[in-house]
Amino acid sequence: MIKKLDMLITYSRRTCARIFLISESPVHTVMELSEELEEDFYTFLNVSRTAPQEDITNAYRRLSRIYHPDKHTDPLRKKEAEVLFNKTKRAYEVLSDAHKRAIYDNLGTKGLETEGWEIVQRTKTPQEIREEYERLAQQKEEHRLHQRTNPKGSVTVSIDATELFTTYEDAYDEYESRIIPSIEVKGMSFSQSVEAPLTLKDTAFMSGQLSTHKGQGSGSVNVSLRRLTSAEGYAEVEMGFGSGLSFSAKGFRNLTKRIFTNMSGIVTFADRGIVLGFVSTLAHQLDKNTVGYLTYKTSGQSSMTTMLVRDTHRYRSQASIVLGVPHSYLSLSYCHKLEKHDGRLRGAIKAGTFGALVEYGLERKVSEHSSLAVAMSVGVPTGVMLKIKVSRGNQIYNFPIHLCEEVLPSPIFYGTVTPMIAWIFVRRLIVEPYVQQQKAKDIERHRAMHHSQMLERRREAEIAIDLMKETYRRIVEDEENRKGLIISKSVYGRWLDLNHRDHSDTLTDVTIPLQCLVKDSKLILHDASKSQLPGFYDPCMGEDKSLYVQYSFHGVPHEVTIQDSDTLRIPKQSHRKQP
Template structure:
């Protein structure tokens, strides 16, 4: 979630810590419990009363909305923006679910319209390079351009039912070039019928008319008639049908002209992690081909293509990586009995496709080149993503986060201070609850952090390294300190001897106090400098940005009741009292707690459900366990009897 993004106000359900299906009694009970802490009249101190005023206003606002059925329905559908805009449910709408469905359908239509507008411009750019010299070690050879193809198309929606198409294409093969311009018009006649006309002007000009009709829920048919000046009339029939939920088939029959007649059948099946397609073409060129796309993960897929026919045999193997919903990169090796071995790179972004086939050898039996083309690119891609692209993306993300935090520095500090004030109000009650839970062996929250946990762990690791280095350098540092003290003692003795031996002159009597003063305060300037640096750093710290996480230990301990803690899912936790949005990115919640004299920890997402103590996992790291036990003793040793936790059980 973006930092201070519009529409990211804290959820009223999170403020009261109630589920979305909470009853009025649950909402009222949660409100009264929090009002006991945040009501301004509960605090005699002026500072605490001012802190409680803002928190109680937020609490009261959430209660007024959720306790009113009509306002709550509007809030569930439209959010806080709907309440501010004065929207109402009306009398004809039946329930909240219908409103939510209509609202989601409207938003889906808007997204679809934006995606369609973004994909209206498409382009294909292919540049085939002859790199056989480089493949065989001749780095002085100049690669030659074998083929260049450029194609651009633009769709313009004139009305909801009318679309204009303009397309231009050019190709250069060797010393021969060709090109054409295509103008088209598409008309939606009905929900089941479309009519499309094209005029192609170029070396091969023709007129084309296509009629498409939806014959049933699973079947579509199209008929295309064409006329060219050199070949005459032509006709193509196409039909497609959805065979099963995950399978489909299509049939294409080119009736004429006679020298172009052919027939093709293709079948496609989609699985949970793969898509496989088989095709048979019969005509002047007869072939059998198949293509498999296997999803290795959400962003990486393996593509395998094979074809055998009268024009030859070829195969292709490659990997495609998806960087975003609109951009992807493909790299693969293709081998053909006639064309040799080539390496392909294809980059797609927002409807634009850039493809670079590089011919490596003209002989498909050159196994060394084939092996290199199949092994080196994936290995190079892995190393590049692991050691170059990955660190660069992380650096770019941190830079963007830092820029966003700097841009909202004042608001960040205000949010952090507000959350700290709320936790300060919760702290006395939370500590009493913790003491009662500790005495009964119940749920005691020892450490809770909300925000960017990877940044928190990084700082924690640095602190651990610095403490270990200080511990390792302890004896050496003590020895240096002793040497400095010994040197300082000798300097003082020399100064006193000089003072006794010198004559009582005015200059010497005035200089000697200065010497004594400087020598006696040999540690003073360093201490003053350290004090000055610490004061300056503390003053800079007041103006610096808060860390991208919050210590919410007291805020969670306050929510513990009867040895249990529940944070409801489906809403962001930044709305909880004592929480705030102080980070850009996916925030998480880390909780370390003690239950029945055992240590547990748990990490959940910002909107995930959390139920303690059942959801926790035992603490396994000795350093973390020692730190948590030390915190347990230091926090509750005054309230708890000398009974010590059973550390041996850990």
């Protein structure tokens, strides 16, 4: 049973992240390569995933009129039609049966093929099937948690490069005597943490920090235990060793659907005596994208903070006011999300009793697991600082470089322009070639793995088109008589090659199968890969694909190009060719 459970969860089409808040959501690459080519019954019947029974039945009848063996007299054609008719029948049997459809929606065809699984019982309702699946997934998740440590770490190297732009008169003699200005590492810090899930409710954490600055160092080790007290909150206790022994207690609680709070108290036994600290935050979700926070902190330094955060799919903005000892200040920040380029533009301003600070920068995703962020910080009395952050998995590397102790144009200019030029060279010479090389290797590996299946599907598509020809001629004749929708040309494949005839290996003509999907002068394709539509196949597996359609409606020429997984509805006025 355990082996069977592992196989079911491994082939699950819905990750446990949709069931458990504690599971991770991996960042997907442009191309996701599965270990097996999964059949998509919805696309094959050209119905949506929420299609009612009537639509499924109508789609089945439409394909049956093309593929039914009794429609063909030639023995070879009859045999070929029988294969496609059985595939059509299989898709209909699964999607028209509520029990099988529930299993297929959760587990794909692997769930249907697994024999002896307890949930495949006629006595269970579709809802009970989903609940059983979630229970088995929960067992799998608990087993995975026991094996996970989720290590996280950061390294910070503080660099003093002020001699590059020094203007101090008393330093001229020493500076002129040096051929190369001195650049020093003035401080370093390391931190590392691991977690040890004990149960689905209990998790132990261990973390350590070590830092050194101008020859003086310090460090600490912390051990904590967190328990989920309910679906609404958790409690955590922590003990630390470093500058002194410390004990702390933390708690989080959802008060309502829109209000939550967390509190923490700490007791530290230091050389100067016992130090008490307390932090409390009350948060209120004002709308779908906006949350307000009110935080009170007291220890050696006390403060009251009011913060407003708005986070959407396009941007994140934050405004906060801090009233405290020894400093009070106002800060505003804005982050624009560049989804198309996997990047973020950041800007922030901060002003108060300590002085003023302006910061701007850019964060860019380099690869699937790596990102690079560069920011310029200009302030009084801090001066000019260049901040570089490299993230790789759960590891973060920070390099704050102090360029100048005064606000001068030259360090601001060079600190802004130099990283941009360096990134262009690194991206062109290292990053892009590496990413393209890895992508090409993945594509070749995937094609080699599924070579026989690709040939089989191509042959199946060719047979389907041959069987469609009679239906195609009838539909074209009907549409011509009513001056309706006629597909004059349609090509499917790698989008870069759609306008080139010398790339037949990455393009396929789908004019006939697309015309056969026309009903009452309308054609609707749903938001899924078109490669599994009847008469289609994938001519360039692993690469971006598009569908080009040239058609006429009421005698007026139209054309449109869509990405592989986009929805298509024709005819549309916006598709008309300009005279």
